[in-house]
Structures are given as C-alpha cells and as structure tokens.
Amino acid sequence: xxxxxxxxxxxxxxxxxxxxxxxxxxxxxxxxxxxxxxxxxxxxxxxxxxxxxxxxxxxxxxxxxxxxxxxxxxxxxxxxxxxxxxxxxxxxxxxxxxxxxxxxxxxxxxxxxxxxxxxxxxxxxxxxxxxxxxxxxxxxxxxxxxxxxxxxxxxxxxxxxxxxxxxxxxxxxxxxx
Numbered sequence: 001x002x003x004x005x006x007x008x009x010x011x012x013x014x015x016x017x018x019x020x021x022x023x024x025x026x027x028x029x030x031x032x033x034x035x036x037x038x039x040x041x042x043x044x045x046x047x048x049x050x051x052x053x054x055x056x057x058x059x060x061x062x063x064x065x066x067x068x069x070x071x072x073x074x075x076x077x078x079x080x081x082x083x084x085x086x087x088x089x090x091x092x093x094x095x096x097x098x099x100x101x102x103x104x105x106x107x108x109x110x111x112x113x114x115x116x117x118x119x120x121x122x123x124x125x126x127x128x129x130x131x132x133x134x135x136x137x138x139x140x141x142x143x144x145x146x147x148x149x150x151x152x153x154x155x156x157x158x159x160x161x162x163x164x165x166x167x168x169x170x171x172x173x174x175x176x177x
Contacts, residue, residue: 038127045130048138049073052145072155080122082152088128089121 053073054066061069072078083089096102096114105112129149133141 041127041130041134042123043130044133045126045128046074048129048133048141049079049126049145049149052142056146056150069155073149073153074126076119076122076126078122078154079125079149080118080120081154082149083121083125083128084118085152086148088124089117092120092124094120 050070050073053070057066057069094116096116098112098115101112102114129141129144132144
C-alpha cells in the first residue's frame with residue numbers, strides 16, 4: 001500500500017511510477033502510464049472539477065442554474081476547448097477519426113479539420129486535473145482550476161478574479177501550476 005495522505009491509502013498497482021518519484025520528468029512509457037491509471041485520473045479529475053466548480057459557483061448563480069453550470073465544467077467538449085486554449089492538444093498523441101480524409105486533402109492542397117481532437121483533449125484535460133490532484137494535492141489542483149479553467153470557461157469567465165493569462169506550451173510540464 002502507498003500512503004498519499006494521513007487519510008488515504010492506495011494499492012501500488014494503480015499508482016503510476018511518477019506519483020512515487022520524479023519519473024514524471026521522463027518520457028512516458030507503458031510500464032507506468034497505463035490505461036487504467038488514465039481512466040482513474042480522468043474520473044478523479046471529473047470529481048475534482050465538479051467539486052471546485054460547485055464551490056466557486058455556489059454564491060454566484062441561482063440554485064436553478066447551479067447544477068447545469070457545474071455539469072458544463074465536466075463536459076468534454078467545453079473542457080476540450082479550454083485544453084486547446086492552453087495548448088494541451090499539442091502535447092497529445094492521437095489519431096484523428098478522419099485521418100484518411102486529412103491525408104487526401106493534404107495531397108490536393110486543401111485542409112480538412114481533424115475530428116475528435118476536442119473530445120480527446122477534453123478527456124486529457126480531466127485526466128490532467130486528476131493527476132495534479134493525485135500527485136500534488138488539492139491546493140495545486142484548485143490553483144490550476146482557478147488559473148486555467150475558470151478564466152477560459154465560455155460562461156463563467158466573467159466571475160474570474162484575473163484576466164486570462166497567456167502561457168507557452170511548457171506550462172503544463174512545470175510544477176508551478
């Protein structure tokens with residue numbers, strides 16, 4: 001068992017190696033970055049985002065709108081758009097659903113928009129928040145949520161304390177999130 005805090009323990013089988021060491025700085029390999037952990041991090045991220053969104057919105061919107069607004073923070077399309085704005089999509093390895101159409105368009109000199117990028121980026125964004133929460137704790141995850149998600153949310157950015165900050169793509173790799 002691996003002790004994460006005074007109240008939580010996890011079986012070592014579900015923890016990635018980077019949570020136990022500095023391997024997050026290395027190139028990911030299937031040895032320690034498994035599909036099970038990705039699913040685990042995505043689900044944790046979804047719960048964390050829901051919690052922080054509820055905490056943030058509780059006194060800002062009516063009770064009738066609260067649930068709908070909280071749900072919008074978990075929507076992979078909205079979160080994917082936010083992920084694209086901070087450059088997360090440039091760090092992902094994925095194959096578009098319409099890859100053949102893209103290749104044909106490139107040969108003819110035209111452009112076809114890749115299908116699936118927003119959804120994949122949204123899932124990665126949820127997993128990123130979950131991984132931050134898991135590896136660095138609630139404070140770091142909340143800081144990331146308030147710095148990167150709220151200011152870029154399509155409706156709730158008006159409640160943000162700070163204007164949108166512009167970052168280079170390496171911000172996601174730094175520990176100061």
